Amino acid sequence: xxxxxxxxxxxxxxxxxxxxxxxxxxxxxxxxxxxxxxxxxxxxxxxxxxxxxxxxxxxxxxxxxxxxxxxxxxxxxxxxxxxxxxxxxxxxxxxxxxxxxxxxxxxxxxxxxxxxxxxxxxxxxxxxxxxxxxxxxxxxxxxxxxxxxxxxxxxxxxxxxxxxxxxx
Amino acid sequence: xxxxxxxxxxxxxxxxxxxxxxxxxxxxxxxxxxxxxxxxxxxxxxxxxxxxxxxxxxxxxxxxxxxxxxxxxxxxxxxxxxxxxxxxxxxxxxxxxxxxxxxxxxxxxxxxxxxxxxxxxxxxxxxxxxxxxxxxxxxxxxxxxxxxxxxxxxxxxxxxxxxxxxxxxxxxxxxxxxxxxxxxxxxxxxxxxxxxxxxxxxxxxxxxxxxxxxxxxxxxxxxxxxxxxxxxxxxxxxxxxxxxxxxxxxxxxxxxxxxxxxxxxxxxxxxxxxxxxxxxxxxxxxxxx
Numbered sequence: 001x002x003x004x005x006x007x008x009x010x011x012x013x014x015x016x017x018x019x020x021x022x023x024x025x026x027x028x029x030x031x032x033x034x035x036x037x038x039x040x041x042x043x044x045x046x047x048x049x050x051x052x053x054x055x056x057x058x059x060x061x062x063x064x065x066x067x068x069x070x071x072x073x074x075x076x077x078x079x080x081x082x083x084x085x086x087x088x089x090x091x092x093x094x095x096x097x098x099x100x101x102x103x104x105x106x107x108x109x110x111x112x113x114x115x116x117x118x119x120x121x122x123x124x125x126x127x128x129x130x131x132x133x134x135x136x137x138x139x140x141x142x143x144x145x146x147x148x149x150x151x152x153x154x155x156x157x158x159x160x161x162x163x164x165x166x167x168x
Numbered sequence: 169x170x171x172x173x174x175x176x177x178x179x180x181x182x183x184x185x186x187x188x189x190x191x192x193x194x195x196x197x198x199x200x201x202x203x204x205x206x207x208x209x210x211x212x213x214x215x216x217x218x219x220x221x222x223x224x225x226x227x228x229x230x231x232x233x234x235x236x237x238x239x240x241x242x243x244x245x246x247x248x249x250x251x252x253x254x255x256x257x258x259x260x261x262x263x264x265x266x267x268x269x270x271x272x273x274x275x276x277x278x279x280x281x282x283x284x285x286x287x288x289x290x291x292x293x294x295x296x297x298x299x300x301x302x303x304x305x306x307x308x309x310x311x312x313x314x315x316x317x318x319x320x321x322x323x324x325x326x327x328x329x330x331x332x333x334x335x336x337x338x339x340x341x342x343x344x345x346x347x348x349x350x351x352x353x354x355x356x357x358x359x360x361x362x363x364x365x366x367x368x369x370x371x372x373x374x375x376x377x378x379x380x381x382x383x384x385x386x387x388x389x390x391x392x393x394x395x396x397x398x399x400x401x402x403x404x405x406x407x408x409x410x411x412x413x414x415x416x417x418x419x420x421x422x423x424x425x426x427x428x429x430x431x432x433x434x435x436x437x438x439x440x441x442x443x444x445x446x447x448x449x450x451x452x453x454x455x456x457x
Contacts, residue, residue, distance in 0.1 A: 022287075022288045022289040022292060022339075023289065024287070024289060052211075053211070053258070053260070054211065054284075054286055056286045056287065058211065059209055059286075059287045059288070062288045062289075063287075063288075063289070064286075064287035064288075064289055064290070096255055096256075097211055097212060097255075099211045099212075101210075101214070103217050103236075103237075103240040103244070104217035104218065104219065104236045104240060105232075105233045105236045105237045105240065106236075106237045106240040106241065108240070108244050110211075110212070110251075112251075112252075112255065114255075124252050124255065126248060126251075126252065128244065128245075128248065130237075130240055130241045130244040130245075131237075131241075132233070132237050
């Protein structure tokens, strides 16, 4: 309790003296890889719609976490994982959340998608990862997004019955 | 200095309020706040971060980091079903609507506009852009205590000329406020705290909150919204102040993301809920048992 107060006051003092920045952390497109997942031979046409209440990706400490066009990145990963077939129904995948959260010694990234299929109840998939943050450099921070995205894509694969049919 | 300190204590640590209460004043119609800067630094319900005190020294720091990171992971995993249940609740919007209906006419213009900010940089910029004019500031946090034995909603409320200056690099800095100017703003923190009955370990507690489509959590959020809107209305009509003469009692309170007991003034009791005041913090909660 006392240590929290001291830490809080120290943070404020550092902030006022300019030692803590509120400048956004911008993750470059080159810092993040496309996920290395096998291409499934299971046909799953997914079209992603951005339905997030806010397009912001959360904060790390006092700084906004920015990455240009996360929905595009996610759509690309879905397209890489699943086989797209013409003349087959396109499922609507709604992106509901994508954000980073600062914990005491770790960071978490959450990404949530809701799948809508005509005549079936909606299905919710969440990719989330929590890990220690050591250096805070671009590639380390981008890895949080990558890991959560991989988890999400794999949960969709399992949930939609496309997990064990891979083709190259 | 006090004002920027307040902003960051309240808004980022999700914790406290101004060091003192100001009297409410009836502003002239053209001086009433036309905008409210709303700061919410979360996209879903959160869980407070567990705090481990492993003693001093390098070894203590390492042990703390390891233990806390494990606890962070456990809690982030445990909260997932709760978050999934509340995904489409739109609590922020419901909270804003309730608050707007409760805004005192003496200080807010009726055609109030919300300026929503989700990160500290945008929040500070909004304060710089509105320097010299009266506006409202509300920060919201809704979360579980780290053991999931409490759900709480905390809102800091300020109104007046809350503007900040920009330095030569465009960074926000506090402006000097003389004593006469200081009385022009009002600042208070409202809490609505909902302890869980028969609580146990954190993973069992979160299951209780999430059971039956999150019935308990939803009810607590609805009640919290009503209680905070009502507090705002009442408090701006006649300030609910700390009374040094009242016998102090122990209450459940989340404090700087931890759970502690406070000895504070009891204002009233209603159906096992108690309204307490601790300086400028006004909270509906339950007696400590």
